Amino acid sequence: MPTTTAAQKRAQAKVEYDAFLAGCPSRRLLDRISDKWVTLILAALGSGPDCAGEPRAMRYSELARLLAGVSQKMLTQTLRSLERDGLVTRTVTPTVPVTVTYELTELGLSLHRLMRALKSWAQTHMDEVLAHRGAYDRAAE
Numbered sequence: 001m002p003t004t005t006a007a008q009k010r011a012q013a014k015v016e017y018d019a020f021l022a023g024c025p026s027r028r029l030l031d032r033i034s035d036k037w038v039t040l041i042l043a044a045l046g047s048g049p050d051c052a053g054e055p056r057a058m059r060y061s062e063l064a065r066l067l068a069g070v071s072q073k074m075l076t077q078t079l080r081s082l083e084r085d086g087l088v089t090r091t092v093t094p095t096v097p098v099t100v101t102y103e104l105t106e107l108g109l110s111l112h113r114l115m116r117a118l119k120s121w122a123q124t125h126m127d128e129v130l131a132h133r134g135a136y137d138r139a140a141e
Contacts, residue, residue: 042115057103
């Protein structure tokens with residue numbers, strides 16, 4: 001039986017996690033992180049509405065106020081999935097009423113930076129995208 005070197009194992013892992021392949025498990029992760037609520041939660045966590053601050057723990061109620069239009073059910077489900085994936089930690093403090101905070105993990109912080117940049121890009125280029133959509137739609141008529 002041949003021995004596999006560390007370099008061969010890394011090369012095999014790269015082949016196994018190729019998101020362009022239909023069966024790649026990383027596709028499920030891409031589906032998860034491309035969800036609008038995941039993107040907004042990760043961009044917002046600890047930074048506030050302008051995303052200018054440093055990441056910090058935020059209470060559930062802070063996130064709910066910040067994310068206009070998110071239902072309680074959707075926020076709860078999304079935070080649970082992010083916790084399951086190791087992107088956020090949930091801390092319950094036994095106060096009256098109970099205080100629940102969410103904070104990015106190291107893994108979540110690495111994705112947080114990308115999500116902040118994505119949010120910023122979308123806000124900066126929205127007028128251009130709308131103009132292109134209008135031109136495309138007029139040409140298609």
